[in-house]
Amino acid sequence: MNRVRVNKHFRPFLEDWEHYFYVVVGGYGSSKSYNTAIKLISKAISEPNRRILVVREVYETIRESCYNLLLEVCSRLGLKEGLHFKKRQSPLQITFFNGSEFIFKGCDNSQKLKSINGVSIIWVEECTEVNYESIKELIGRLRHNVQSNHIIYTSNPVSKNSWLYRHFFIDVNPDNQERLVKLDDRELYEKRIIKRGNAFYHHSVCDDNYFLPSSYIEQLDDMQNYDRDLWRIARRGEFGVNGKKVLPQIKLLKPDVMLCKMEEIKTPLYFNGLDFGFVTSYNALLRMVVDHDNKDLFIYWEYYSKDKTDEEIARDIEEFRQTGELIKADSAEPKAIRYYKQKGFNIKACKKFKGSRNVYTKKVKRFRNIFISTSCPNAIKELCDLSFAVNRDGQLLEDEFNIDAHTLSAIWYGLDNYEVASLKVSKFKVGGVSF
Incomplete structure (x- = not known):
């Protein structure tokens, strides 16, 4: 397997397998999904028979995101299709020759989640888009009795009303309005990496990704001039869409x-x-x-x-x-x-x-x-x-x-067939490799 250059801020995350929960949040372009793919593929090829479930809210969005990203990282690591792994398009699947495999599911059909067995690692991409009932069902699927179990949540910190914030950061008891603090998100923004109990917290912003061109960061900075809530999420990687207006621009x-x-x-x-x-x-x-x-x-x-x-x-x-x-x-x-x-x-x-x-x-x-x-x-x-x-x-x-x-x-x-040139999903090539 080839050695790959990774962003320094993600090395502790890549090397840690001591925790059950991994809460990986940050701004646009921070490379959190890319590094999660590296972490999971490294685990899959180093430990035989790992069954890794990759989940998004809508199944049809997986092919162009997680599935293609994992294949791209395989190529970057020098893994060759047919020699080290094989892929399947329907249903989506990536299988390594040591028996480890990636399977892919969407939460738009939660009944299908109940048929999943033998999973020891789950990656929930854009986890704040997944409803909490599906999250609970996923955790119920994570019960391998031999291998260690882990669940990785990756997301932009879109809202303090999300289940992710209420579950891993601060919640309010609706009966007495008491704040239930697991971790103050401001502490995470300051320390960047925190290990607390069975959870590993990781925060990142675009400055942590030295593969990004300066023009991309300038576009994120410009958001401050027309949508401060989106700027807070995208540029600073912070929770808290304070306003309730849908289209402030x-x-x-x-x-x-x-x-x-x-x-x-x-x-x-x-x-x-x-x-x-x-x-x-x-x-x-x-x-x-x-x-x-x-x-x-x-x-x-x-x-x-x-x-x-x-x-x-x-x-x-x-x-x-x-x-x-x-x-x-x-x-x-x-x-x-x-x-x-x-x-x-x-x-x-x-x-x-x-x-x-x-x-x-x-x-x-x-x-x-x-x-x-x-x-x-x-x-x-x-x-x-x-x-x-x-x-x-x-x-x-x-x-x-x-x-x-x-x-x-x-x-x-x-606009259903049109896609805005999203800063969030843009890819950048350095030496022929997309990030």
Whole structure:
């Protein structure tokens, strides 16, 4: 196996196998996932018959993240497919010739977690996206009676309302509001690595990753100018989204100013999204343009109505049939989509999956600016003050909102095949190796 150069701050984490829980949190680009992959592959090839379970909330996100990352690290370590390991695409699996293996599961089908046996290590990537019921089920699967058992949680520290924060840091007893402190997160930011009981805590930021280009760090620094909550998470790696506003980066523009800014976009990308309604809910159709280079979203036209039949709506939006513009619509309404197709509209169903509300909302939040034309009063009304819902204990519910925002749904659907140039998932190559 080749020796690899690793970030110095991660060496204690890589070498430690004395703890049951590993809580690995930090900002964007800190290399926590990459180093976790190194740690797990090293364990797999040094100890035969290790069965390692890799989990994310949504299964279909695993292939392009954890699975490909593990294969990339295998290559970096000099391990060759066919000689040292073999891979399988369906279901996803990586098996080493000493009997160790990686298996991959999503928590979007928690029943499948109950059939897993023989696991001695679990890696939960983006663990704050996984619901706590699934976490408890995973811990119940971790009971190998010969090999040591470990569970590794990796995440950005997105919210103090997350189960991760309440379980490993500070919780509040809802009966008497007493603070239950396991570890003050401020102590972790100062000490960076803490061993407490059966838990190993590791905190990292982009400065700990000497493979990052300075331009990436400059982009993270710039977040302070337009979204301080995201900057706190991404740049400083600290818990605590204090505000409840979903889209704090919204800016309103008059139609003429909007047009001028849109004309400056070098390569504009156009999208249209439609959310269906009827009696008590609204039909919302938005025209949008994306400035991919600057990560800006422009909402420049809206159609908003309720208590109308498909025939009436088709007349209202006749211009879309004439222009042939593609409309991405709510896949939960196949009959309506078929009707519009028969009428000559260029319309397709969006992709929906369990957890897609949360995934799509996070996508929209990654835009640097969201510009809304003042000619779109309903989008302004719904989106400017859109807030995350809270439960009776005051805890944030990150996939529920204070209102049913039909225009947000229209954005979800319109952009379902587009991905913002996420700082979080960007890769950088040094000597041909991605980080």
